[in-house]
Amino acid sequence: MKKIIVATAVLAAFSASAFAAAVPVTNINAGETKVAAEYSLSKKTAQDTKRKDGFGVSAQQGVSDNLAAQYSFNKVHRTGADIKDHQLAGAYAVHPNINVYGAGTYVDMGPKQNGFGYQAGVIGHTQLADKIEGFAKVGFGNDIKGTYQVGASYGLRPDIDLNVYYQYDQYNMNQNKTDVKGLHAGVGYSF
Numbered sequence: 001m002k003k004i005i006v007a008t009a010v011l012a013a014f015s016a017s018a019f020a021a022a023v024p025v026t027n028i029n030a031g032e033t034k035v036a037a038e039y040s041l042s043k044k045t046a047q048d049t050k051r052k053d054g055f056g057v058s059a060q061q062g063v064s065d066n067l068a069a070q071y072s073f074n075k076v077h078r079t080g081a082d083i084k085d086h087q088l089a090g091a092y093a094v095h096p097n098i099n100v101y102g103a104g105t106y107v108d109m110g111p112k113q114n115g116f117g118y119q120a121g122v123i124g125h126t127q128l129a130d131k132i133e134g135f136a137k138v139g140f141g142n143d144i145k146g147t148y149q150v151g152a153s154y155g156l157r158p159d160i161d162l163n164v165y166y167q168y169d170q171y172n173m174n175q176n177k178t179d180v181k182g183l184h185a186g187v188g189y190s191f
Contacts, residue, residue, distance in 0.1 A: 022058035022072035023163050023188065024137040024149060025091035025099055026125035032062040038163070038186025040076065052077040056186065066093045076180050081110025083171060083180065085144065091123065099123040107143045113173040117143030131155040135165070145177075146170040153188070161188045 023036060038056040058072035068091045076083045089103035100122050108114040121139025128134045137149040151165020168181040 022056050022070065022074070023153065023165065023186070024123045024135060025060055025068045025070050025101065026123065026133060026135050028066060028068045028091065028093050029062045030065050032190055034060040034188055034190040036186055036188035038184050041183045041185060056184065084108045097124060097126050105141065105143055107171060107173055109171060109173045109176060113176045115143060115173060117141055119144050119147065121147065128152060143171065143173055144169055145172045159190050163188065
């Protein structure tokens, strides 16, 4: 119960801001909760000539040693209407360095450009150095047609990690297509 209260408080604290993406589920540990917040340093959308920013927040829960659930809320600023997406994903470890995931999504890109969808994909991760883990993610679906992500996490402490990654998303809502790409940096706390 204490973990749920702390995770809810952290998510509520960040939800007053704008948000943008999440580090994928890599290491899965039964009973472990992880909350994270991120800032997109330089987002580029198809509608904008200038780079925009955004933020992201996520919460992850290890259900077993092979299964985890992750919720993320993402918002990207753009000219016209911002892109907001909610994703609830389940990740399953099929190998010590490979997870598969399936997700339900809700994307809002403005008036008459919103809806529910799905996405599925694979996440690869490996230790690059003593405290550095590299990861890559690829996913496909109907409202978020394609997601590609590559990055690394640095274990500042056993319960705190810093991350940086590049992500590309291709959205397609009611025949309105847009690409979003950019660099993200953030922090995660596990308990």
